[in-house]
Amino acid sequence: MTEKVCSHHKGKQKRFFQRLCAILLVVAFILLLIFLITWAILQPKKPRFILQDATIFNLTVPAPNILTTNLQVTIYSRNPNSKVGIYYDHLHVYATYHSQQITYYTQIPSVYQGHKDVNIWSPFIYGTMVPIAPYNGLALTQAQSNGGVDLKIRLDGRVKWKVGAVTTGRYHIHVTCQAYIPFGNRGTGIVIGTGVKYQLSQSCSVSL
Structure with missing residues (x-):
């Protein structure tokens, strides 16, 4: 029983970290996309x-x-x-x-x-x-x-x-x-x- 419970908890932790990584990647992608769109709109000029x-x-x-x-x-x-x-x-x-x-x-x-x-x-x-x-x-x-x-x-x-x-x-x-x-x-x-x-x-x- 102990081994099954431990295996169950490990599975939950693994899924939690997978979801967390996926969320972080999506957030990073959205921030990058916002920055690139802003950059394209501003069109910075050389000094x-x-x-x-x-x-x-x-x-x-x-x-x-x-x-x-x-x-x-x-x-x-x-x-x-x-x-x-x-x-x-x-x-x-x-x-x-x-x-x-x-x-x-x-x-x-x-x-x-x-x-x-x-x-x-x-x-x-x-x-x-x-x-x-x-x-x-x-x-x-x-x-x-x-x-x-x-x-x-x-x-x-x-x-x-x-x-x-x-x-x-x-x-x-x-x-x-x-x-x-x-x-x-x-x-x-x-x-x-x-x-x-x-x-x-x-x-x-x-x-x-």
């Missing part, structure tokens, strides 16, 4: 970035394969969504020349950007005696002599979307800003201490 200015303190080529850079950039970021917030995480900014990285990574602190909110960052970007391809060193020296250098300011990191009380997983974000620096004409810049600030107001491309 917008603008490179407002760049202040050059140092950009020298002491040898054909060596570059030293010290600059500060001002980056404007806006969330165009009225119902979707954005979390920025592990966002790094750096400069490249002819597709080669010429500065170290500078980290921008993690931040939440609410609906229609704007953030402005002014990070310093630098690289001391950074090895570069010899042809890039020669090209950069020639570009400076010709009156202007075409750099790219890049931001790489991860973002999360926030819809109501729900937050998505992380997505990679890549931002590229064109920065043409007219070295040949200081009249186009503003002298700030040992540096020269150039107004750029350049829209950036954003990919997720």
Whole structure:
């Protein structure tokens, strides 16, 4: 009798857990479906970035394969969504020349950007005696002599979307800003201490 009673109780427990799991799966499916429908209705837009200015303190080529850079950039970021917030995480900014990285990574602190909110960052970007391809060193020296250098300011990191009380997983974000620096004409810049600030107001491309 004892074995039959135990077997009976085990059967009941098994059916109870099976039903509980089924209920939890249905609830999870319904919540996911609601989130996806809400997401489709809201149609979140990518954040917008603008490179407002760049202040050059140092950009020298002491040898054909060596570059030293010290600059500060001002980056404007806006969330165009009225119902979707954005979390920025592990966002790094750096400069490249002819597709080669010429500065170290500078980290921008993690931040939440609410609906229609704007953030402005002014990070310093630098690289001391950074090895570069010899042809890039020669090209950069020639570009400076010709009156202007075409750099790219890049931001790489991860973002999360926030819809109501729900937050998505992380997505990679890549931002590229064109920065043409007219070295040949200081009249186009503003002298700030040992540096020269150039107004750029350049829209950036954003990919997720």
